[in-house]
């Protein structure tokens with residue numbers, strides 16, 4: 001085990017999303033979906049941590065934990081519970097939350113869409129409906145009007161690839177409209193929405209607020225790998241996944257470059273991102289299978305590694321690999337918008353943080369501008385299709401009593417933020433560079 005020092009320039013904090021922690025969101029498609037028992041552990045997102053009503057206490061906790069930045073999302077269905085009807089109380093609440101963060105010296109980052117859609121929006125055909133662009137942009141406009149003067153960092157969409165995989169490939173996300181056609185149709189609409197939102201936010205800041213703004217996407221990057229002697233279908237599989245699960249969104253949302261064979265009318269080449277948001281968790285082995293419904297392919301963890309409670313393989317070098325690759329391709333500042341692990345006993349979260357921050361530091365030492373690291377997550381939360389069972393929080397939450405307990409790894413992270421030193425790191429430097437094309 002070695003030690004290393006992180007630079008002061010890296011801002012550190014954590015991330016959450018509204019649906020996963022707020023509770024009492026009556027108008028989200030996820031409440032309807034979870035109440036129909038589509039969640040693996042039978043739980044629902046009805047209450048979760050009740051963060052909405054623990055606002056002051058939770059911001060106080062963020063401060064106690066020494067956070068410099070915090071990424072949160074706005075729940076669209078709370079702000080616009082019925083089509084075209086905006087709730088002033090909900091908007092006031094979010095403004096209060098953002099102001100509280102700032103008053104406590106914590107820089108806010110705002111995600112406008114994090115998996116959850118309003119029920120009215122889903123019932124009108126969700127992202128398959130060409131009018132969804134109009135609806136989404138109306139919501140975006142409202143929110144920059146409400147929060148623009150307080151916020152610099154915006155995320156238009158969280159993980160479009162995971163969203164469409166869940167809704168259209170494995171059907172574990174509402175509305176579960178499985179089909180490749182839906183995957184690509186919806187994705188193209190979302191790419192278009194991001195580009196228009198990017199332009200709209202920039203126009204507003206330039207003409208009304210006269211201040212700097214940073215707009216981007218939080219991309220989910222999964223490290224796909226092959227067995228030593230792969231089946232030919234697996235080799236094709238990795239190429240297909242890298243192209244249509246990663247590059248399709250990276251190229252589309254950064255440059256308006258729509259990958260063959262798809263087209264998007266009216267979209268021009270340009271630059272539609274000010275930073276690259278990286279959500280990184282694990283490495284996956286691509287295996288051929290005889291199951292038609294998963295396109296004869298599955299993802300498995302590699303054998304002989306370390307795993308989270310969810311069985312995800314912990315592979316810190318993957319973070320270095322993606323940082324290097326994305327900086328080489330796009331030259332934009334990097335923000336690690338999510339990185340974390342499900343560890344109910346808090347046995348390996350500290351090591352996870354140390355080893356991933358080592359890879360972040362490796363990038364910085366090579367001159368790659370990594371400006372922020374947001375640990376996922378601040379609080380235990382509703383983990384989508386996996387329900388309330390997985391524990392990602394730096395802070396443990398008792399869902400019955402709503403009591404918060406700071407986990408030892410959170411105190412460790414606090415010390416790292418303050419002192420910038422990590423003493424016990426595995427410092428792995430597997431050479432992944434030959435894979436960077």
Ligand code: BGC
Nearest residue numbers: 017158159162220279376383
């Ligand atoms: C999502 C989070 C989620 C986390 C852990 C990311 O894919 O953005 O909402 O909780 O992964 O699964």
